[in-house]
Amino acid sequence: MNRAAILWRVASILVAAGLIAAWQLAANLRLVSPVFLPGPDRAWAALVRGFSSGDLAGKLIGTLEHMAYGWLAASIAGIALGALIGSSKMMRAYVAPSLEFLRPLPVSAIIPVAIAMLGLTRGMALFVIAFGAIWPIVLATIHGFAAVEPRLYEVARSLQMSRAAIIGKIALPSALPDILAGMRLSLTVALILSVVCEILAGLDGLGQWVLLSARAFRSADLFAGVILLGATGYLTSIAMSLVEQRLLAWQTAAR
Amino acid sequence: MSIVAMLDEARAARRQKTLIAFNAATLRLGGKTIIENLDLEVRPGEFLCIVGASGCGKTTALRLAAGLYRPTSGAVTFDGEPITEPRREVAIVFQDYGKALLPWRTAAGNISLALEASRVPARERGARIEALLRKVGLPGHADKYPSEMSGGMQQRLQIARCLAQEPTTLLMDEPFGALDAMTRQGLQDEVLSLTHASQTTVIFVTHDLDEAIYLGDRVVGLLPHPGRIGIELDVDLPRPRDQLATREHPEFLRLRRQLFDFIKATEH
Numbered sequence A: 001m002n003r004a005a006i007l008w009r010v011a012s013i014l015v016a017a018g019l020i021a022a023w024q025l026a027a028n029l030r031l032v033s034p035v036f037l038p039g040p041d042r043a044w045a046a047l048v049r050g051f052s053s054g055d056l057a058g059k060l061i062g063t064l065e066h067m068a069y070g071w072l073a074a075s076i077a078g079i080a081l082g083a084l085i086g087s088s089k090m091m092r093a094y095v096a097p098s099l100e101f102l103r104p105l106p107v108s109a110i111i112p113v114a115i116a117m118l119g120l121t122r123g124m125a126l127f128v129i130a131f132g133a134i135w136p137i138v139l140a141t142i143h144g145f146a147a148v149e150p151r152l153y154e155v156a157r158s159l160q161m162s163r164a165a166i167i168g169k170i171a172l173p174s175a176l177p178d179i180l181a182g183m184r185l186s187l188t189v190a191l192i193l194s195v196v197c198e199i200l201a202g203l204d205g206l207g208q209w210v211l212l213s214a215r216a217f218r219s220a221d222l223f224a225g226v227i228l229l230g231a232t233g234y235l236t237s238i239a240m241s242l243v244e245q246r247l248l249a250w251q252t253a254a255r
Numbered sequence B: 001m002s003i004v005a006m007l008d009e010a011r012a013a014r015r016q017k018t019l020i021a022f023n024a025a026t027l028r029l030g031g032k033t034i035i036e037n038l039d040l041e042v043r044p045g046e047f048l049c050i051v052g053a054s055g056c057g058k059t060t061a062l063r064l065a066a067g068l069y070r071p072t073s074g075a076v077t078f079d080g081e082p083i084t085e086p087r088r089e090v091a092i093v094f095q096d097y098g099k100a101l102l103p104w105r106t107a108a109g110n111i112s113l114a115l116e117a118s119r120v121p122a123r124e125r126g127a128r129i130e131a132l133l134r135k136v137g138l139p140g141h142a143d144k145y146p147s148e149m150s151g152g153m154q155q156r157l158q159i160a161r162c163l164a165q166e167p168t169t170l171l172m173d174e175p176f177g178a179l180d181a182m183t184r185q186g187l188q189d190e191v192l193s194l195t196h197a198s199q200t201t202v203i204f205v206t207h208d209l210d211e212a213i214y215l216g217d218r219v220v221g222l223l224p225h226p227g228r229i230g231i232e233l234d235v236d237l238p239r240p241r242d243q244l245a246t247r248e249h250p251e252f253l254r255l256r257r258q259l260f261d262f263i264k265a266t267e268h
């Protein structure tokens, strides 16, 4: 890491520390009633208590599971669908308009439909999460496949590569930067929808924890859940960028 | 008939044999006739150069021979059969080497692509790749990505990948067009020695008249709009060619003059 990067890191830690200090100050001065706003001290204590004597770890695992299953399903289906559409000009011409219609539909509009069809079940939750998280991946994959250098397809033809080999060795790796960017966007979507579905369907997870804490006016527990959600989003996104860096090492090789 | 005469005849017959033939090949693209009634025969082991003004259809003719295009009428044949698709024994060296290499694979990985396509077992690939890299003057660069290599190195890498196909025929489209003069001359000599050793048939497209005469057994000049043959010159210069001696040879200068006048006339 160079000097500038270290400075940025220090600065960002200072900003975070400043925000926490301001939060503590606001709580101490009782700018907001402690029933609604606990200080970071109380939130932290609730977090520790939740893990040591409560069920917070189980809720965290529940949310991580919903997020992971939904996101993985979205990734697999999204890449397959995107590859199918993106690798053929005809498909792009025929299917793209329907996609443009479906894509801007807010997922919240799908939720009642999903509940009506699947009930308040885990299956409904996974469907909604996957449905919401699939779009960034599908669109990124279509874009990545459409942007493959045509010369490379000619190279593949002159080597008489099979269709599977062309997709696996040329199109997918070429589209990978786009696909990973789409998957990163979807990660956040999947987390949000996991929480929403847990709240709606009462599934085991942080969403349910947050909801129950709020109903019981246990604001410290509520904040502990929110902090955990923030940390989940942050850490999964960091993990994703590490994977990206590894898989796309060739992009930075010369620069 | 004496044995000597029979042998002579056999040799003559072999020389007469054609590997790639354009028979009144015509290609229309987007309502425009790009190539019209092209008749051209390439003998096995021959080094044929194609020159012509920009836009006269050199690349298109090469793509017909490659099987990347099919003629609208007439025929293009390889060993007597119509060419319908690219074949592994015919390798294509593209001018834009930057686009023809996989940027996410190292030099070794790019060569490996051709070996994988030919189903060379994984354990044999390493040695083959090393030998090919040595052959094109890139030993020790196996782990470099294309983006870490100079233009000349990238073009060598593309040639190495083509050689990995073990082609009997090489189609080269202005392969050295984007390289500086020194790199260019070095690569010219390497291509000559590589293809001579293996008796590879070459169709070599270039803008550079000197390059065409220096490399070729025969030089064909195309006329534009639509593309057709305007001149055909046999190059009777001794081999191996030599960058200084060949280029000073009176025959070289005569051919150069003749080609130059031809191109001049097509460009009015």
Ligand SMILES: Nc1ncnc2c1ncn2[C@@H]1O[C@H](COP(=O)(O)OP(=O)(O)OP(=O)(O)O)[C@@H](O)[C@H]1O
Pocket (backbone or CB within 6 Å): B029, B030, B032, B034, B052, B053, B054, B055, B056, B057, B058, B059, B060, B061, B207
């Ligand atoms: N796919 C295509 N559709 C329509 N016209 C084309 C197509 N490809 C090439 N042409 C036209 O055909 C003519 C010959 O093109 P070609 O690329 O073969 O020329 P060239 O001799 O290789 O030129 P250069 O020396 O600039 O590479 C040009 O006028 C070009 O505009």
Ligand SMILES: [Mg+2]
Pocket (backbone or CB within 6 Å): B058, B059, B060, B173
């Ligand atoms: Mg050209």
